[in-house]
Amino acid sequence: MKALRFGLQARFLVGMGLTLAVVFALLALVLQRQSMMQREVDGLAREAMQGMAADALSRRGEAMVEQLADSLTNPLYFSDLDTIGITVRAASRQPDVAYVLVYDSGGNIVHDGTYDIAAYGQPMTDPLARAAANSDHLLTQWSQRVVDVSEAISIGNERIGGVRVGYSLADIRASEERAAGNLNSRLQELGRRHMGWFVLLLATLAAVCVAIAWYVQRTLVKPIRQLADAANAIGVGNYDAKRLVSARQDEVGDLVRAFSDMNDSIARHDRDVRRMAYTDALTGLTNRLAFRESLDHRLMMLRGAGRQLALLFADIDDFKRVNDTLGHEAGDEVLVQFANRIRGAVERMGGDEALLARFGGDEFVILIQNGDVRAAATQLAEALVKELGQPLVVEGRQVFLGTSIGITLFPEDASGATALMKNGDIAMYQAKVAGKNCYRFYSRAMDQAVERRVHMEQELRGAWERGELSLVYQPILSLADNRIVGAEALLRWQHPDLGSIAPSVFIDVAEQSGLIESIGPRVLRAACMAASHWPVDPITQEAPFVAVNVSPRQLRSGDLPEEVASCLRDTGLPASRLHLELTETAVISDEAHASALLAKLHRTGVKVWLDDFGTGFSGLSHLRRVPVDGVKIDRSFIADMQRDPDDLALTTAIIAMAHSLGITVVAEGVEKEAQFDILRARGCDLAQGYWMGYPMSASEFEQLLV
Template sequence: MSVRFGLQAKFLAGMAIVFVGVLALIGLMWQRQTSMQEEVSSLGRESMRELVSDRLKRRGESAVAQLADSLTNPMYYSDLDAIGNIARAAMRQPDVAYVIVFDPQGRIVHDGSGDIPAYGQPMNDPFAFEVVSARSPHTQSSDRIVDIASPIMIGDQRLGGVRVGYSLAAMRSDEDRATQAMRTRLDEIARRHLGWIALLGAALLALGAIVVGLVQRTLVRPIRQLADVAHEIESGNFEADAPVTTRGDEVGDLVRAFGRMSSSVARHDRDIRRMAYSDALTGLANRLAFRESLDRRLLQLRGAGRQLALLFADIDDFKRVNDTLGHDAGDEVLVQFANRIRETVERMGGEGAMLARFGGDEFVILIESVLSPTGNHGDVRTAASRLAEALVAELSRPIVVHDRQVFLGTSIGITLFPEDASGSTMLMKNGDIAMYQAKVAGKNCHRFYSRAMDQAVERRVRMEQDLRGAWERGELSLAYQPVYSLADGQLRGAEALLRWQHPEHGAIAPSVFIDVAEQSGLIEVIGPQVLRLACEDTMRWQQAHPSADQMFVSVNVSPRQLRSGDLPRQVATTLRDTGLEAARLHLELTETAVIGDEIHASGLLARLRASGVKIWLDDFGTGFSGLSHLRRVPVDGVKIDRSFIADVLRDPDDLALTTAIIAMAHSLGITVVAEGVEKEGQYAILRERGCDLAQGYWLGHPVSASDFSLLLA
């Protein structure tokens, strides 16, 4: 049975040889170094440092205690001049780096300067915390400063404190001089023993060479081979061959283990790359894989006369699925959508088509022009259009999730290479723009990118820029549409409507600029201004016409204002500042704004109603929840959408639905308002069915605040 002489045994044997050699050399040096050690020990630098530091500390504590006593009266009477004189006098003392007088909360009262730039600021240096909390003299130190602090007391009352920082520069200078003297003496000793040290150094060098040679042969060489392989792996070559050895010691075990690890790393790299380039939910390629593939395709196609199309598909109203059915249902919808898109692309996308999910509910498809039987490349625009139409039709079919049918759809934007752009970044940007235009066009359709779309985006950006500050420039104003009682025909209130008179483009439609304000966040600035002006105008009407003391004003609130959670505070502040009675203010919210987060919205609306403000649900009947929503959302009134009122005379279904809304609302004690009344017949039938209030062009157009005051007169 062979005995294994392992690496550890070899190393211990070598170390034993080195140890014996070192002992022999130390024995030779010992007598020669005795006198030097005695001289070095007698010149201990630390002893001098401790001595000087202790002296400085005692002197400083005594001085700071006296300084605290002298500051008692000036601090008690807040006499900054006296405090400054005392602080400046202390600053003139030797080795004093700073003097800080502070109050009980740690704020600086005086720092010895003329203008006290840090007055009232809290001390934030590393020593400050212990200084502020200390109830007795306290000393702290660093390499450069000894900080000594003392509280300023009058009886048991703590008026503040004083800190004095003593510089250790002078002490360091003394230490340096002493050190230099000690170094000079050591140099003299070193020169006397230089011959012996050289002899011993040569012996150690020879011994070290022997040890290095041994380590080089048994350790360094195989480890270097492993390092070379590791470098190959680091550079991406995971298939690099590990060195092979027949050694039976630990290095041999290490080399063999490294070989197994290299194989494992290569296997895991393949798995990681697959994970990094695929979407975890759908298994499709992700954004990174798609972008790299697109860049490769563009390099191959550039100059080859071939075309390429990108289709950006975004699910319409997908957020509604997450909000109403939950995120698990949303994930299931995404998986089903991905499967339908994959099947359609495989069927119609042609050779070389690629599908990826960019995250969320956005999918991107790449298709190329293919060779026809005659040898010509097919028209990629036609192929993209056919694929987009097929996708719109396929994704319009209902999806069954959690035993419920979900009807969605998709908006698709298409951009072409090289017609629209020659680079991947611009192509992807153009695809996003085209997809956005498909949503603007009504969703569930496709649109090709065009230069005019860039202009539309630019116009929207310019409109957002012009809208900033429009209120301050006087371009935004309020118009008021009268609201009448159907029972007696009396004027009961007004709806405040925002109008924008652009200095160059004239009147801008509210449906245009309010959408821009909502998406850009400007509505959170404009909304409170509209609310305040509407309340101020209503107060002016009441003061000018005492009979109008029961007039109300209704103000529209955007979904963004509702989500911010600050609406109750804004309303309370506005009512307090303007003096308007809370019951005279009606806030209008769309049904879809409330549906997004019903729990949050219900809490806010309950707080508003508790203050006396009335809540109306605008555009009622157009949302997803219908009449059942009234059971869960605290509202005082509903406004039947004008789309129902328009056909109430000729469409029995609209009449029946309007009648049902009125009856249901009245059964819940909710006021009903009809908007868009433009014919006398509409007015008559609504009054017959018991509708409470109405507004529309037949009753009155929106007018300025002064003209509305004439209506009251």
């Protein structure tokens, strides 16, 4: 048989029955005390619940947004809408999440979690959007309906967009109102039930009244105050406060036990959030945030102690090609294998105080501070270059990559964390410039190299308007009859102070800075204008075509078909005489997008060639899925074709396979007559190179055609 429960209501009934004869003279005081107690309980309960809910929601939102910002950096930079969509939809399924928006640097929506992204490219118009789009840091905004948490997404100093997460306040406020309403109604119900008893107890002794007040204070107000204090402790993040315990078998006991269970749950959630905030989800390594906090702490401890510290910045070489060709799942597998190899090397050689972190993407950072850190860093870097240069097996295929490592020392190179990390990035970049798969220590001269690059970017701005940039044209011959059938337009930069700057230098600067997006259309228009004046061949009754290189940035923008149509319309050049050259990796990096753009170009009559063919990961299978008219065999195969049987076999295979698909084959870099003869014997269609003609001005090329 279930034992009878001596609950709170029964205790009040018994107490009121005992004090019926002694509280008549103190009715007004008792009623006033009861009213004050009800308001105090209601206020404390509301304050505790609101503060706890608001703080928990803010912490949860900030942790989620920071994690989303790290996860979306690379997909947003490369406009990878599929990966962005997967990440956004996963976040949208979290409890209380009303929306997740990813936007670009202009505040326009990039993804909203839907599959059709109907709002793509549209500006965010809600009242909180402007502050979120303009903020460079983590921002939490409250409205009547939602809590909006946003954070900017940047690469280096360049802000590329941001992410917003909105949490609905409706359910939270409804829960608060229900809880407060239930508590208030219980107190009011108790007050109404006991009102009649208080009226009958007007004659009770004052001493008994005092005893009842003390009893109520002890059994009800005191426990609730304890709950309020515990809620305030939770509100400031103190989850280790003394746990409330109650053996009472009444409503207050139930409330105390429920509150203690809720405290344990919030503490577990906080630990999980902290683990997510400080750990890289893919590799399990320390992430950027936790590494930076640890670095700041260690630098503070080392200052004035005469000890050194070394940072190694390791970046996987050509990792983007893995994602572009094998897919992001294969890329994740490569990152995991790299992380495991680096972890093993650090455990063997880094010392007890070594710390390994993944900074996002394909960049890893190692901190060592044991012994002679320069010698230890050198030894570890050599081991990493060797081990990470070994092939990886991914999806049954061998993948050969490498790593470029930059090393910086404290306090020799810098005394602050920000400067050290910048120096490590600079040294790592210099390792890539030096040929990749190697390591470099930071030096002051590297800062000068970076300054020169920044200066070159500044000089490149406006170079076209100042007349420093010009086009030259290299003839393209038909191997069948040695006839000039076209020319490739090549960009040159003659700086008034620096002289002639190699295209391999300034084109790379233009690509990375985004200037190519303004230079590219001008090059296209100038080449079309020049070609429109070339004379018709009296034998074939055809004028030579012009081939123009197209940047991957121009291809990704999606405006290329409209730009081409505008140039052809304004210059009067027939579409069949314009050949656009795109690199193989630019096309296969987003094959679906590229195929749609190339198909649109084909409908206008423009021809498309794949440049540097054979150097990418794609293989000839992509030629069946991407609508191209021609391929240009990379000059590296042509140069060694006479000495290397493999290059000759590969060149022959490319020609045969392309012809089987009805695709024209162009060989570039032909510098010897023997190369020309071999290519003609193998059935190659067209060729260009110094043996047939150097790049020349438009007027010189036009004279060559006469």
